[in-house]
Amino acid sequence: MRESLIAGQYLLIEQIGRGGFAVVWRARDDRLRRDVAAKQLFLPPHFTEEQRREHRERTFREARSAARLTHPGVVTVHDVVEHDGVPWIIMEYVPGRTLSQIVRMEGPLAPARAARIGLRVLDALRAAHAHGVLHRDVKPSNVIVGDDRVVLGDFGIARTEGGAGDEITGNGIVMGAPSYTAPERARGEPAVAASDLWSLGATLFYAVEGRRAFSGPNANATFHAILTGEPAPARHAGPLRAVVDGLMRRDPAERMTAGEAAELLADAAGERASSAATARRTRRVREKWREPTRPTPGTAAVPPPRPAARSVRSPRPRRRPVVTVASLTTLALLLLSNGLRVDDPRRRPTASYRTPVPRPRLAATLPAGGGEVLDVAFSPDGRALAATGQDHAVRLWNTAAGHPSATPAALLTGHGHPVAGAVFSPDGRTLATGGYDGRVVLWNVHTRRAFATFGTHGRGAGAPSFSPDGAVLATSGDAVRLWDVGTRRTTRSLPDPGETLLSAVFAPRGRTLATAGSRAVRLWDVSARPRPTTLTRLTSLVGDMAFSPDGRTLATGGDDRTVRLWDVRGRRLTATVPRFAGRVNAVAFSPDGRTLACASDETVLLWNVRSRTAAARLDARTGTVDAIAFSPDGRTLATAGDDAAVRLWDLH
Template sequence: MAEAGDKVADRYLLQEPIGRGGMGVVWLAHDELLDRQVAVKCARPDDDRAVGRLTNEARNAARLHHPHIVSVFDFVDEGEICWIVMEYVSGGSLADMVRARVALPPEEAAAIGCQIAAALAKSHAEGVVHGDVTPENVLITEDGVAKLTDFGISRALWSEATMTQTGGVRGKPPYLPPEVARGEAADRKSDVFSLGATLYAAIEGRSPYGEASHPMAYVARAIEGYIETPHRAGPLADALTKLLHLEPRRRPAADQAVRLLRRVAPSSTPIEDTEGPHDGDTLDRTPFTMRLVPPSVRGARRRPGRRVVITAAALVTAAVLVGWATLFGPWGGGRSDESGGSGKDGGRGTSGTADSATRTGPAGTIGDARTADPCKLLNPASLSRFGETVLDPDYGEIDRCDVLLQGESGDDIADVQLNFSADPPEPGGDVPTRRVGNVTVGAYQRDGDECLRNIASADHKQIWIITERLDAPAPDPCQLGDAATDYVVSVLDRGQVPRRSGQPVASSLLRGHACRVLDGDELKRVAGVRVADRDPGFGDWQCEWTDGSGDAGVKVVFNRDNQFTTDDGQSAVIAGRRGSVSPNEWDDDSCLVRVLHRSYRNSLGDDTVEFMSLNVYGPESTGKVCKTAKALAAAAAKKLPAS
């Protein structure tokens, strides 16, 4: 008999029993090789049936890799005794949670149910029926993540309750599907019923079959189809009714159960599904870890002179404004300075073809970088529950759009910024993610007043949503970011990122290509930097050339603002244009040169400017770096789009 202090496979040090059943024991153990806590389940050495069930469980669970399924790390056969080595979940079970709190709110139960339904969807896709979904087999981590455990017919090992004799019927009687109680084999829809019964118990504190003093009484009620009406279900009632339908064919499949429960669960619930992307499915989510690198350079925020403020009353006017914009706005034939009619008038638009506005592509994709419209992914009205919202379409990088939140005084109290990125997401890292339709959403932990959300598109690009609290009182930036992310996901679920409308004017930087403003001869001014060592940004509206090591380089960025000032640098004239020079602005031994390109009125009627930023860095004196930067900026300015 195993004891504390024994080692399994000369590696797993047994510490203390954490579960005991009629056919074996579950131990907390320490994996000395990888220095981590694990759970080790063993079968009684004198029970051949238990050994067979343990082996079967190991085979079933080991093929199911999913964030909401307890992972199997190892299987050890020591002749007389077998062991499964599993992920250790320290937070306890759903049964423990219910016992401690009597009952869960419907929203919290739905959040747990979403995650377990996603685990079942993965299991069913792999041909594995769990057969024993119960509160005891739903484990909850200390971070609130739900995980399904105890796969296979050896599930009786977890607790004495699973050993209850029910006349040959397998499973815990209070959660037994009617068809299984009648002697039919458990199938996928049986798991769905047991999930419903588990959630029923979580909110009501008892089985859907009511209270009974003998296990066979539950079996009899299951055979009869006796299910008590829940009294605390609230918004969860409809989903429970469908999950607990007496006819298996009328129950939803596990992936459909995710959608039902997601309607009740909080929007921040991590919901996973690893069957892969599904067109039109916004609620099957698959998390994995991904290295998501946030954009490194962000412009300072400004307060534009004129904005569109979305309030409850203003929503009534929105349709009128849309109709006005269609006739007289930036892409129509009207008189706005940003109209697409004349090359002399202004021009926030696209560099694509005339039919780009109607071009569509696969759901979840960004598509052509130079025609994708970031402002079509931000809806001020969808954020109006947080307060008065302000659309700020022409600020910072060209691939960027903002919505500002105003306080009662009219000051900006929060900012929602959306940027595109051409960099493909890299596997690895520790950012929790979830699959939503054809995209993957990454949620960073809040960092002070800032919160980041990332969406990896189906065509291997990225969308960054950066929310920041600017003043108090303001909403939680992560709640604001989640709301903005939900809207972006809803748009991507219907198709590709919407296109920019119409054409940009001839002089707009939207028509420019940052990687074309400097050639090899000009880049020779910076030691070691070559044209071939370049990194084009999204839409080619920024470009960086380096020496290969990153010690020296040149970066060009096309930007916008409401005005061009030289407050942060020294005034200068660059190639006959107004400019500024800022030594060591980005880093030591660097020099940032800004060159005004043009002024215009944007689609909201705000005074707006486009300008080019050029930064040079390298292991030379600041004076020499600035001299080089001014020379390169003058050369680049001559290649910007001309009116």
């Protein structure tokens, strides 16, 4: 569409942004001779003609409402036009970088800098709310930081408070980015001014932490985490901790007000004259929102120490200790053996020390678009690497043609929303991808073309999984659906009454399917129709699961910052990896089953399954790691996440 003329007036120059529901272009207004930003809104292909007409009318109405706003912190809406049946919003072009770009390039911001940006965004929101306009899509990629301005852009899904229009579209998709959607909107309730404030709190969290407060393998999982869980701990917020916690209260009635947030942000930014009255006012607000002490992030709450147990023997008289050379030698040997963890054979399988310790080395960094990468996958023969993400595209590298960094990625386009996951078929000929738009697309790996599409009626689809014979494809979301790949029809759905099934993965052998939902992890025999076996009840969401290569062990990790290993046959817990500092986003077994990779926050832990000890740790330092995958030969680990890149680590 480059160099196209829209509505006979706006010449498209270059694409400058892409979100879940739109593409933004830098354009030239031929009549007024000025640069503008032209936002093209997506209309899902399954919309009926009536839904399309309704969507266009609502877009025009809400864009005109947003055009009433005149504030230095708000991107001005100039016009709304229709071109080829698609609505476009024409806005002021503001040169600069988005907050998400700044964090990806420079890392988390200092609290004072984040406070200055947050204060400008809050000023813009207060001005909009005063005119009865709600933004409904406050997020880092909509905050533009220029040389002398901070502006809140993209009022494309804004609406007037109390105006017509549902929070959830006709296809069941909540408008806006899932991780920045307030709890009441995730429930389908109307947006209120406090909803924008919650999103501002989540944006400030991202600014100072470099990661999202809530995340999940798909939109449904993210919404469930927002509705039932607590935000990840803000470890680097400093003086902004009270603001973030106060704005992100689940109940809108208990949320920090805009005035209170402005008070604390101004104080943290150092942008006001100090006075005794100002100091007292700030102190009162801070004391009001001071929360009770929590356990240190990454550790469990520790009970008070118990008194040392007394010996049942009568105490002996105190004597000066006698130290001999033999006792020192014995002590040294004991300390050394404890350090090597080989003192008690019952705690360690025989000869586990022979397992080679990997020495990870960054081998390549592959650019993967302009948004967060949500999943990575190697083909069974290791000749291809796929990555999916927020920019709606699927990237496919040819890893057999030399170094992948020298091989441009093929861009596969067919999804209208972020692509949550990808998986290769067992024969490596087909790539299946699932997206937030509810579409599951099958791609021919050789021709790089889509040859089939499965529809879930608009319900978001998580990472798909092929059965070992490649005949069945499982997709998760509001339910787990089983598709016959040959006939391209759904054969079965596995909903549990009252439960959303957020992830599903086939065992590498047989017909066992593991599912994780909002209540339990269950094992299904998809060749029969008995009730599933419950492996464990859940008190928190499972973010990812992985079977060991022999199918005997299932690893689960999620919101409780713990990875657990389960004996599939015995239906029992066999091991627990020590708690992580944050949510566990991904787990993966190496091809030989000896190493388990666990991604949490900015790090990936390589865990020796046999000795049950840490073998190595990768510190990505580039934002949250959302996806990991081993190459088939086990020599390479792919990691990806918030910084829009795939990293390849050499493990040998």
